[in-house]
Amino acid sequence: MKMKKGLTAKGRATRQRIVVAAALLIREKGIAGTSLDDVRVATATSKSQLFHYFPEGRSDILAAVTEYEACQVLEAQQPFLGDLSTWESWQDWQHAVVTHYTELGQRCPLGSLTAELGKSSPQTRAVVSSLYDKWEAALVRGVETVTSAGRDAALGRARSILTAVQGGVVMLQTTGRTDYLEAALTEAISPLRPVGTQVGSV
Template structure:
């Protein structure tokens, strides 16, 4: 999408994507119009279609990519190396801190609940996010347990579901206590007996 754009063009496109992401987090996909994006970014209709020729579907795909990157970035550097219990604790703290800070304006809920229904292209991006996230968690589970591949995958999926469930409940209630309870419960079995 960014090929052939100047540095200024890439920056403008990124500014539009970031603003559209924020609007979607606050208003939802269905309620966010191209006019809303234009107003929030002070861009003309022709400028918007210059960067997003397919209009709404292009913007939604770009927002899905942007938000997916935000979800994974917020978990670094821990997600890249979950080879010790200490790194798992650091990851868990990073996740809790991140979603506590964002509250109801979290990209994960927006991605799953809103953008995942928006288009096949956005759904594919979100599916790739979860696949990448799961793979990193599987590597981490395998590093700290003697689980086989299937058990490692099942543990990783339960951890991922704990995060997602906690985030969905956070969006519905404004409270992080569900995530604060679910995440340690999901990762607790990874703790070494001596720790």
């Protein structure tokens, strides 16, 4: 996560503590239901402290929380996303993804935050683009490791998998059902399964 320049180690820790607390409040109460006063109370900080770390107030905090939530999307997939070198690790990764979004249910903190900030804003685009670039790169490395696919083919497969995740998440958010996400991911990663291995076997 990007930090304000010139902060001491203690200052960076305080800023991060505010961001995490704000993220948890937004997850619990929603964006509209979370005020700067709520954040101050939750973090035991003064108004002057809050504006020291976030000069633009609410918009700065929301931008920082958006970046934090983007990091959480990738963190929830670890350690599997970092080492997709076997069919078993791909299955473990699939389980981690489904578990993460099942726990979130019909709430999507990152989606709500990007909508609030404006999907066309340069700041939002930068955060979302960085998230997908890192996610895609990890999937490409995994595909290349378990197949003999060239770079272009691996990229295509990785993008299909990532699209399956996002499509399944949209269906989850609109229906409350995880089976769409599970089915989409199973189909997307099935070409990576070694010959003779049964679906779901580890």
